[in-house]
Amino acid sequence: QKEVEQNSGPLSVPEGAIASLNCTYSDRGSQSFFWYRQYSGKSPELIMFIYSNGDKEDGRFTAQLNKASQYVSLLIRDSQPSDSATYLCAVNMGGAQKLVFGQGTRLTINP
């Protein structure tokens, strides 16, 4: 089992709809969870982080964490073509001084 798993996609969503990206992780001791956005040819950019169970909202983005189910998700409301990118889920596992990345989900927003 991979440490951090994401559906690689591609995920195609119409403009204005909600995009839902999912991530599961294997280590129950994981403490902090991150979503990065990466445009083609560019470096990853941190867009959300979450530590506690529940929802965390920032503008059009909502991160959801369920530690019992070892599940993290990212919702993007009112999706825009500029949201088309690869979204990487990253987990800080057991206090280790490194983030473990999932494979990434390629998201395409169709005008």
Added chain:
Amino acid sequence: DTEVTQTPKHLVMGMTNKKSLKCEQHMGHRAMYWYKQKAKKPPELMFVYSYEKLSINESVPSRFSPECPNSSLLNLHLHALQPEDSALYLCASSQDRTNYGYTFGSGTRLTVV
């Protein structure tokens, strides 16, 4: 200053060359990282420096040699690379623990010919 600066942005080198990648941050972060990313793959950790000391080496071949001259600078020295080492090399920094995630630099696109 909330940036991590990497130079050069692009590098083409032969298999017998020696070159260095540079990374600089002025955010007061005490941990710095080198990642390698191949196309359509996630970033893959190479090295972690914490308080200027090497704390993690993910079994990286010795043709890659990291150096942390001070808390703001991180270098990656390259020697006798192979074509399969061609990739995007990313530097990142964080506070001493990763609770707040990393800030990535814009990367160096390396091509080995």
